[in-house]
Amino acid sequence: MEGKFVVFLTILLLGSICSNVLAKPEEDERALLDFLGNVSLSRPLNWNKDSSVCQSWTGVLCNKDQSRVIALRLPRAGISGPIPPSTLSRLSALQILGLRWNSMSGSLPSDFSKLKNLTGLHLQSNSFSGPLPSDWSVWPNLTVVNLSNNEFNGSIPSSISNSTYLTTLDLANNSLSGEIPDLYLPNLQMLDLSNNDLAGRVPRSLQRFPSQAFVGNNVSFEDDASPPALRTKHPGVGPPKNASKLSEPALIGIVIGGCLLGVVAIALFTIMFCSRGGIKRRGLLKSQKRQEVSQKKRGVAESEEKDNKIVFFEGCNYTFDLEDLLRASAEVLGKGTFGASYKAALEDATTMVVKRLKEVSAGRKEFEQQMEMVGRIRHENVAQLRAYYCSKDEKLLVYDFYGEGSVSSLLHGDRCERRGALDWETRLKIAIGTARGIAHIHTQNGGKLAHGNMKSSNIFLNPEGFGCVSDVALAPVMDQIPLPLLRISGYRAPEMTDSRKPSQASDVYGFGVLLLELLTGKSPMHATSSGDEVIHLVRWVNSVVREEWTAEVFDMELLRYPSIEEEMVEMLQIGMACVARMPEQRPKMPDVLRKVEEIRREHTATEPSPEIKSPGSTSAPSPTREGAETASPSARQS
Numbered sequence: 001m002e003g004k005f006v007v008f009l010t011i012l013l014l015g016s017i018c019s020n021v022l023a024k025p026e027e028d029e030r031a032l033l034d035f036l037g038n039v040s041l042s043r044p045l046n047w048n049k050d051s052s053v054c055q056s057w058t059g060v061l062c063n064k065d066q067s068r069v070i071a072l073r074l075p076r077a078g079i080s081g082p083i084p085p086s087t088l089s090r091l092s093a094l095q096i097l098g099l100r101w102n103s104m105s106g107s108l109p110s111d112f113s114k115l116k117n118l119t120g121l122h123l124q125s126n127s128f129s130g131p132l133p134s135d136w137s138v139w140p141n142l143t144v145v146n147l148s149n150n151e152f153n154g155s156i157p158s159s160i161s162n163s164t165y166l167t168t169l170d171l172a173n174n175s176l177s178g179e180i181p182d183l184y185l186p187n188l189q190m191l192d193l194s195n196n197d198l199a200g201r202v203p204r205s206l207q208r209f210p211s212q213a214f215v216g217n218n219v220s221f222e223d224d225a226s227p228p229a230l231r232t233k234h235p236g237v238g239p240p241k242n243a244s245k246l247s248e249p250a251l252i253g254i255v256i257g258g259c260l261l262g263v264v265a266i267a268l269f270t271i272m273f274c275s276r277g278g279i280k281r282r283g284l285l286k287s288q289k290r291q292e293v294s295q296k297k298r299g300v301a302e303s304e305e306k307d308n309k310i311v312f313f314e315g316c317n318y319t320f321d322l323e324d325l326l327r328a329s330a331e332v333l334g335k336g337t338f339g340a341s342y343k344a345a346l347e348d349a350t351t352m353v354v355k356r357l358k359e360v361s362a363g364r365k366e367f368e369q370q371m372e373m374v375g376r377i378r379h380e381n382v383a384q385l386r387a388y389y390c391s392k393d394e395k396l397l398v399y400d401f402y403g404e405g406s407v408s409s410l411l412h413g414d415r416c417e418r419r420g421a422l423d424w425e426t427r428l429k430i431a432i433g434t435a436r437g438i439a440h441i442h443t444q445n446g447g448k449l450a451h452g453n454m455k456s457s458n459i460f461l462n463p464e465g466f467g468c469v470s471d472v473a474l475a476p477v478m479d480q481i482p483l484p485l486l487r488i489s490g491y492r493a494p495e496m497t498d499s500r501k502p503s504q505a506s507d508v509y510g511f512g513v514l515l516l517e518l519l520t521g522k523s524p525m526h527a528t529s530s531g532d533e534v535i536h537l538v539r540w541v542n543s544v545v546r547e548e549w550t551a552e553v554f555d556m557e558l559l560r561y562p563s564i565e566e567e568m569v570e571m572l573q574i575g576m577a578c579v580a581r582m583p584e585q586r587p588k589m590p591d592v593l594r595k596v597e598e599i600r601r602e603h604t605a606t607e608p609s610p611e612i613k614s615p616g617s618t619s620a621p622s623p624t625r626e627g628a629e630t631a632s633p634s635a636r637q638s
C-alpha cells in the first residue's frame with residue numbers, strides 16, 4: 001500500500017515538475033516566430049524553437065507563470081522592414097514593446113489596437129511612416145510613448161487623451177502637421193513635439209510645457225498673457241537636460257571587469273576622495289581612454305551578452321541592453337557596503353541607478369535565485385529591483401533613480417537648504433514608509449527574509465514622499481562584511497559582532513537607529529565638535545535620556561515647529577525600544593509599524609484634506625509645501 005502511495009506521489013511530483021518545465025506560451029511563441037520570419041535581420045537572433053521562449057530568447061519577458069509574453073525589447077537588433085500584420089498584435093498580454101534604433105519602416109499595423117495591456121511603446125529612431133494611430137482608447141494603461149525620429153505624418157489625434165495615464169509622450173523629429181489638439185493628460189510630465197510641421201496655437205492644456213517642446217514648428221503661445229520664455233522654467237517637465245554632452249560610454253568600466261578593474265578602482269578612489277559624499281557628475285575614465293576601451297571591449301561585451309543577458313522584471317518600463325549600459329553616462333552616487341552605485345543616463349534620457357556588486361560570494365545559480373526572489377517583492381515602500389545582470393565577472397543591479405537622494409544625504413548632506421526642507425511631517429513620512437517597507441520584507445520568503453543592511457543611505461523618498469527601502473536582502477549573496485566596516489557604520493546591532501548574520505531583529509535595531517537619526521539630525525557615528533572623540537548615536541541618546549527626559553536630543557531644526565514635542569517623544573520611545581541591547585527584547589516589526597503609524601494618526605487629524613488639483617497642475621499629492629517639493633522625482637537635478 002505504502003509503496004503504491006509513494007509511486008503515486010512520485011508521479012504527481014514528476015508530473016508537476018514536467019508541466020512546469022513544459023509550460024510555455026505556445027501561441028505567443030508562434031506569433032514571435034511569424035514576426036521573425038517576416039522581417040529582415042542584419043544579424044541572427046537566438047529565437048529557436050528548441051529553446052525556452054521565456055528563459056532564453058533575447059528580449060522576451062514572460063509573466064510569472066510563464067503563460068504569456070509581456071515584454072518584447074529588441075533595441076538595436078538590426079531589424080528592417082515593416083511590422084508584419086497579425087504577428088506582434090497576437091501577443092495580447094504584451095505590456096512593453098521596444099523596437100527602438102532599428103530600421104523598421106511602413107505604418108503601424110492597425111491591429112496594434114489589440115494590445116490592450118500596453119504600457120510602454122518605444123519605437124523611436126526607425127523609419128516608420130504614415131499616420132499615428134487614430135484611436136487611443138484601446139490603450140487605457142499606456143504610460144510611456146516614444147515615437148521620435150521616425151517619418152510619421154498626418155495630424156496628432158486628439159484621442160491620445162484617452163490614454164489617461166500617459167506620463168511621457170515624445171513625437172519629436174517626425175513630419176506631423178496640422179494644429180496641436182487640446183490634450184487632457186493630467187499625468188503627463190514629459191512632452192516633446194519638436195521638429196515637426198505643426199502650426200497654430202499651442203493649446204492651453206499644453207502651455208505648461210517649456211517652449212523647447214515645440215521648437216521646429218510654426219506655433220505660437222500668443223493668446224496667453226505671460227510670454228513663453230517664462231514658462232520654460234517650469235520644473236520637471238523640461239526636455240532631457242543633460243545626457244547629450246556626457247553620453248560617452250562611461251559605464252564601460254562597470255561592465256568589462258577583468259584587466260580594467262585596476263584602472264576603475266583608481267578612478268573610483270580618486271572620485272570618492274575628491275567628492276567626499278557630494279554628488280558629482282563625471283565619467284569614470286578620461287574620454288580618449290574611454291573610446292579606446294570601448295572599441296576594444298565592445299566585442300567582449302557582445303559575446304558575453306549571448307549567455308549573460310540582462311534579466312528584466314515584470315513591470316519594468318525600461319528598454320535597454322548591455323550596449324546601452326556601455327554607452328550610458330555615469331555619475332558616482334556613492335560607495336555602499338556592497339559596492340558602488342552609479343546614476344546612469346541612457347541616450348534616451350532614461351535615468352536609473354546601476355549598482356555594481358563587489359565580492360559576491362554566491363554562485364551564479366544561488367545569486368540568480370536570490371535576485372528572482374527580491375525582484376518579486378512589490379511594495380510601494382520597497383525600491384523595486386528592476387533588472388539584474390550576472391556574468392562571471394560582473395553582477396549589476398538596476399533600480400529606479402530617486403531624484404531627492406537618500407535620507408542620509410537629505411539629513412547630513414552639505415547643503416543646508418535641503419536639511420531645512422526636512423520638516424517634521426517629512427521625517428514622519430520617512431519613518432512610516434520605511435517601517436511599512438521593512439514590515440513587508442519581513443513577510444517574504446515564508447516570513448524569514450531580513451533586509452540585512454538597514455541604514456539611512458538605503459532609504460529614499462517615494463513619489464508620495466514616504467520612505468522607501470532599497471538594497472533589500474543582498475547580504476546572503478555577499479561575502480561577510482568585514483568587521484571594521486561593520487563597526488564604523490553605527491547601525492550594527494550588538495549581536496552582529498559575533499554572528500555577523502543579519503536577522504529581522506537586527507533590522508529592527510537598524511530601524512531604531514534611523515528613528516534616532518531623524519530625531520536628532522545626527523549621524524549614527526559622528527565626531528564631537530572638537531573632533532577628537534567619536535560618538536555613537538545610540539549610546540549618546542541613551543546617556544542623555546538617562547539623565548533626564550530632555551529636549552537636548554532633538555534636532556534644533558525641529559524645534560522651530562510648534563506643538564510636535566509629544567510626537568517626537570513618542571518616536572524617541574519607539575526608537576529606544578528598537579535599539580535594545582538584546583535582540584529578543586526588541587519589538588517585532590509589525591508592532592513597530594503600528595506604533596509609528598499611531599504617532600501620525602493624531603497628527604493627520606489636524607491636517608487639511610488635500611485639494612483636488614486642476615488639470616494643468618503638475619504638483620504632487622502631498623498636502624504640505626515641502627511635500628509638494630519632494631514629490632516630483634524628476635523635478636530636481638542633483
Ligand SMILES: *[C@@H]1O[C@H](CO)[C@@H](O)[C@H](O)[C@H]1NC(C)=O
Nearest residue numbers: 033034037038084085086087
Ligand atoms: C509570416 O507571417 C504569417 C502570419 O502573418 C505566417 O503565416 C507566415 O508563416 C510567416 N512567414 C514566415 C516565413 O514565418
Ligand SMILES: *[C@@H]1O[C@H](CO)[C@@H](O)[C@H](O)[C@H]1NC(C)=O
Nearest residue numbers: 068091092093094116117118
Ligand atoms: C491585462 O492585464 C491584466 C492585469 O494586469 C490581466 O488581468 C489581464 O489578463 C491582462 N490581459 C491579457 C489579455 O493578458
Ligand SMILES: *[C@@H]1O[C@H](CO)[C@@H](O)[C@H](O)[C@H]1NC(C)=O
Nearest residue numbers: 116117118138139140141142
Ligand atoms: C490596466 O491596469 C490595471 C492595473 O494594473 C489593471 O487592473 C487593468 O486590468 C488594466 N487594464 C487593461 C485593459 O489592461
Ligand SMILES: *[C@@H]1O[C@H](CO)[C@@H](O)[C@H](O)[C@H]1NC(C)=O
Nearest residue numbers: 129130131152153154155177
Ligand atoms: C503621409 O505620407 C504619405 C507618403 O509617405 C503620403 O501618401 C500621405 O499623403 C501623407 N499624409 C499626409 C496627411 O500628409
Ligand SMILES: *[C@@H]1O[C@H](CO)[C@@H](O)[C@H](O)[C@H]1NC(C)=O
Nearest residue numbers: 136137157158159160161162
Ligand atoms: C476618446 O477621445 C475622444 C477625443 O478626446 C473623445 O471624444 C472620446 O469620447 C474618447 N473615447 C473614450 C472611449 O474615452
Ligand SMILES: *[C@@H]1O[C@H](CO)[C@@H](O)[C@H](O)[C@H]1NC(C)=O
Nearest residue numbers: 148149170172173192194195
Ligand atoms: C531630433 O533630431 C535632432 C537632429 O538630428 C537631434 O539633435 C535631436 O536630439 C532629436 N530629438 C529627439 C527627441 O530625438
Ligand SMILES: *[C@@H]1O[C@H](CO)[C@@H](O)[C@H](O)[C@H]1NC(C)=O
Nearest residue numbers: 198199200201217218219220
Ligand atoms: C506660420 O504661421 C503663420 C500663421 O499662423 C503664417 O502666416 C506664416 O506664413 C507661417 N510661417 C511659415 C514659415 O510657415
Ligand SMILES: *[C@@H]1O[C@H](CO)[C@@H](O)[C@H](O)[C@H]1NC(C)=O
Nearest residue numbers: 124146148170190240348349
Ligand atoms: C525618445 O527617444 C529619443 C531617441 O532615442 C531620445 O533622444 C529621447 O530622449 C526619448 N524621449 C524620452 C522622453 O525619453
